[in-house]
Amino acid sequence: MDRQVAAMSEGQSMQAEGVWTLQPLVELSAQDFRDWCRVLEERTGLVINEQRRSFLQANLGMRMRELGMTDYASYLRQVLDGPRGAVEWSLLMDRLTIQETRFFRHPPSFALLQRYLQERVQAGLQRPLALWSLGCSTGEEAYSLAVVAAEVLRDTQTADAFGVTATDISLNALNKARSAEYPARRLEQLEPQWLERYFQALPDGRYKVLPQLVARVCCARLNVLELAKAPMTGMDVIFCQNLLIYFRRWRRREILNRLAERLVPGGLLVIGVGEMSDWQHPDLQPVADEQVLAFTRKG
Ligand SMILES: C[S@@+](CC[C@H](N)C(=O)[O-])C[C@H]1O[C@@H](n2cnc3c(N)ncnc32)[C@H](O)[C@@H]1O
Structure with a gap:
């Protein structure tokens, strides 16, 4: 009898006896681990190392249990x-x-963003600002970008002259981003006056981003390995934080090179501190601030 059939008949006999227990997850063999890791990396860039083997086994196993597979x-x-x-x-x-993720996850990066946008606005905007949150997860980073842009533009003639593109590989995360409702703990780093200005408290204790801000954020599925196919160009700001850490260094470099091409001259690229410390690009200039890892496009 193979493992699957054995486990199914074991599960059936448990049901027949009325015992309410979950079947234990089947061990992921060395070969299965290698095969799954290879496919995952090829398709998403994500590297699962030996330390995260139990994470892979648990998540695959739980899904397989739902499907009745072993x-x-x-x-x-x-x-x-x-x-x-x-x-x-x-x-x-x-x-x-x-x-x-959470709102304003790395405060120095958002402080830099605010200074940068203020300078851009003072210099005079020729067209709406385009911002991009890459690997946006459930939307907190994208709405944090939107809050900063809204604040910087608040007292100008062009208060809504910005748009945020929020992309991720996970449809479930994007659906949550679209719903724009969050538990209070995710908003702890938000300035109280911004919470008041851009969020509405819900009866269940959570908060919802106000519709006028949600309207400025567009969520779309994008695998970062398929950047070549992505239509986003002419970006003023790109935030790519806590995504590259899961990839090999050569792939991080490749992705950053592509992102550099998507910036307008003078545009700002912000990545996670320590995510790619030795990367350089001929068209980009590092931002002189030890608390952040960011670059502006020359020209
Ligand atoms: C840890 S979250 C980071 C969220 C946010 N950027 C932050 O810093 O708080 C990483 C996100 O990257 C997404 N992701 C992983 N692999 C991806 C890929 N190949 N393409 C696009 N998004 C990916 C995940 O779905 C997840 O939502």
Whole structure:
């Protein structure tokens, strides 16, 4: 009897006896681990090392349990198989990506953004500002960008002259970003007057971003490995934080080179401190601020 059939008959006999227990997750073999890691990295860039093996096993195992499967190799074949596989793959992405985030997660980066936008606005805007949150997760970073832009433009003639593009590989995360409702703990780093100005308290204790700010944020699915196909160009600001850390260094470099091309002259690229300390680009100039890792495009 193979593992799957054995586990199913074990599960059935438990049901027959009326015992309410979950079947233990099947061990991920060395070969299955290698195969899953290879496919994940090829398709998303995410590197799962030995330390995160239990994370992979737990998340694959839980999904397989929902599907009544116990064989990792069969499940891999299923997710690689045509349109039906693509739907399952997309669902799996929600489970295998780390979506931890919060508003104003790295305050010095947002302080830099505010100074940068103030200078741009003082110099006179020729067109609306375009900002991009890459790997936006559930939207906190994108709405933080929107709050700063709204604040900087607040007392000008062009208060809504900005748009934020928020992209992520996870559809589930993007749906949450679109709903724009958040528990209070995610908003702890927000200035109280901004909370009052841009959020509405909900009866259940959570907060909802006001519709006029939500309207300035456009959420879209984008795999960062497919940047070449992405239509985003002419960006004034790109935020790419806590995404590259999961990738190999050569891939981080490749992604950053592509992002540099998407900036307007004078545009600002902000990445996570320590995410790519030795990267340089001939068209970019590092921002002289030890608290952030950021670059502006020359010209
Ligand atoms: C840890 S969150 C970072 C969220 C936010 N940028 C921040 O700093 O708080 C990483 C996000 O990157 C997304 N992600 C992972 N791999 C990706 C890929 N290949 N393309 C696009 N997004 C990806 C995940 O779905 C997740 O939402």
